[in-house]
Amino acid sequence: MSRIEVGILGATGMVGQQFIALLANHPWFKVAWLGASERSAGKAYRDAAAWRLSAPLAEDTARMQVNAAAPGAAPRLVFSGLDSSVASEIEAAFAQAGHVVVSNARNYRMETTVPLLIPEINGDHLALVEPQRNAKGWSGCIVTNPNCAVIVLAMALAPLRQFGLTKCMITTLQAISGAGYPGVASWDILGNIIPHIGGGEEDKVEAEPRKILGRLNGGAVEDHPVVVSATTTRVPVHNGHTGSIAVALEQKPEPDAIIDAWSSFKGEPQRLELPSAPPDPIVYLQEANRPQPALDANRDGGMTVTVGRLRPCPVLDYKFVALGHNTIRGAAGAAILNAELMHRQGRL
Numbered sequence: 001m002s003r004i005e006v007g008i009l010g011a012t013g014m015v016g017q018q019f020i021a022l023l024a025n026h027p028w029f030k031v032a033w034l035g036a037s038e039r040s041a042g043k044a045y046r047d048a049a050a051w052r053l054s055a056p057l058a059e060d061t062a063r064m065q066v067n068a069a070a071p072g073a074a075p076r077l078v079f080s081g082l083d084s085s086v087a088s089e090i091e092a093a094f095a096q097a098g099h100v101v102v103s104n105a106r107n108y109r110m111e112t113t114v115p116l117l118i119p120e121i122n123g124d125h126l127a128l129v130e131p132q133r134n135a136k137g138w139s140g141c142i143v144t145n146p147n148c149a150v151i152v153l154a155m156a157l158a159p160l161r162q163f164g165l166t167k168c169m170i171t172t173l174q175a176i177s178g179a180g181y182p183g184v185a186s187w188d189i190l191g192n193i194i195p196h197i198g199g200g201e202e203d204k205v206e207a208e209p210r211k212i213l214g215r216l217n218g219g220a221v222e223d224h225p226v227v228v229s230a231t232t233t234r235v236p237v238h239n240g241h242t243g244s245i246a247v248a249l250e251q252k253p254e255p256d257a258i259i260d261a262w263s264s265f266k267g268e269p270q271r272l273e274l275p276s277a278p279p280d281p282i283v284y285l286q287e288a289n290r291p292q293p294a295l296d297a298n299r300d301g302g303m304t305v306t307v308g309r310l311r312p313c314p315v316l317d318y319k320f321v322a323l324g325h326n327t328i329r330g331a332a333g334a335a336i337l338n339a340e341l342m343h344r345q346g347r348l
């Protein structure tokens with residue numbers, strides 16, 4: 001089977017680099033076009049990007065020329081890791097021109113007709129693409145994945161819906177790679193914790209899970225009723241966002257039932273055996289000192305969410321810790337999994 005050509009918007013950034021690394025040997029997709037700002041356009045990729053990954057940059061990609069972020073020569077399927085300050089206009093221009101934009105940027109996530117997808121949880125929300133095309137008059141479309149901390153939280157919460165999930169409190173400990181490159185100044189982050197992340201991070205963590213966990217009803221999503229309270233912090237960790245989470249569950253299940261719900265949780269990506277699907281999207285570890293970013297963020301290529309430390313909570317019902325790789329499961333890997341599902345649904 002010949003591979004489907006794809007483009008990457010924001011190819012030079014942290015998320016863009018992760019796209020290139022994850023797509024290097026992808027069985028279905030082949031990177032054929034790179035786009036970034038005017039600062040990078042016209043340069044060879046190796047000169048435009050400050051490569052920050054331990055995976056080596058393939059020579060043929062290093063030599064590819066970076067283009068300005070305008071539709072025209074790009075393939076139909078375009079992944080986006082664009083800075084949110086420019087994503088609104090550029091992604092809309094691509095969708096208008098007939099491209100399928102699979103985006104990491106926050107700009108369109110909460111629009112009524114834009115799928116905010118985690119394929120294990122809400123693959124059916126892809127049906128929003130048709131009302132989106134009607135509403136916007138686009139021949140293409142925009143499909144988004146959640147904020148990098150939200151993916152970890154939503155994955156951990158999805159199997160708990162069956163127990164009457166009503167409330168959730170989360171404090172995140174987010175890696176510096178989540179701030180892009182060069183990101184947070186070393187002077188600010190070394191030996192330190194910053195108790196605030198800009199760009200409305202806490203608002204996203206409070207709002208996005210309700211849409212993701214919600215039900216498709218007609219041409220819109222009916223939000224899940226869970227109320228989330230979030231504090232988001234930046235910590236001196238390279239990769240892996242951790243969340244310290246407490247939940248209220250109306251049915252007061254036994255701890256074993258919760259662990260079973262996490263361990264047996266599977267979705268469409270596992271059923272369809274999509275190339276980027278982890279065999280077990282959620283892994284629960286019994287050890288009291290896990291999960292840890294240094295040991296657990298890369299589980300199954302960075303696509304698995306690792307959970308641990310389940311115990312009773314004297315304020316809500318239970319508390320636990322969850323962790324996921326922010327630029328893989330929380331960004332590029334998530335978008336690639338979205339595109340794989342769209343391909344299997346005949347939407348590309």
Ligand SMILES: NC(=O)c1ccc[n+]([C@@H]2O[C@H](COP(=O)([O-])OP(=O)(O)OC[C@H]3O[C@@H](n4cnc5c(N)ncnc54)[C@H](OP(=O)(O)O)[C@@H]3O)[C@@H](O)[C@H]2O)c1
Nearest residue numbers: 010012013014015036037040081083084148178180181331
């Ligand atoms: N890092 C994460 O963990 C993470 C997780 C989930 C979602 N996201 C989201 O993904 C997006 C990218 O994040 P990142 O961490 O990769 O950021 P980043 O490292 O700062 O990269 C930003 C990218 O946007 C491009 N860009 C900036 N201004 C542009 C313009 N005027 N026209 C065209 N391209 C422009 C940059 O190109 P130049 O190099 O040419 O400037 C670069 O390729 C953001 O929207 C972010 O919120 C990030």
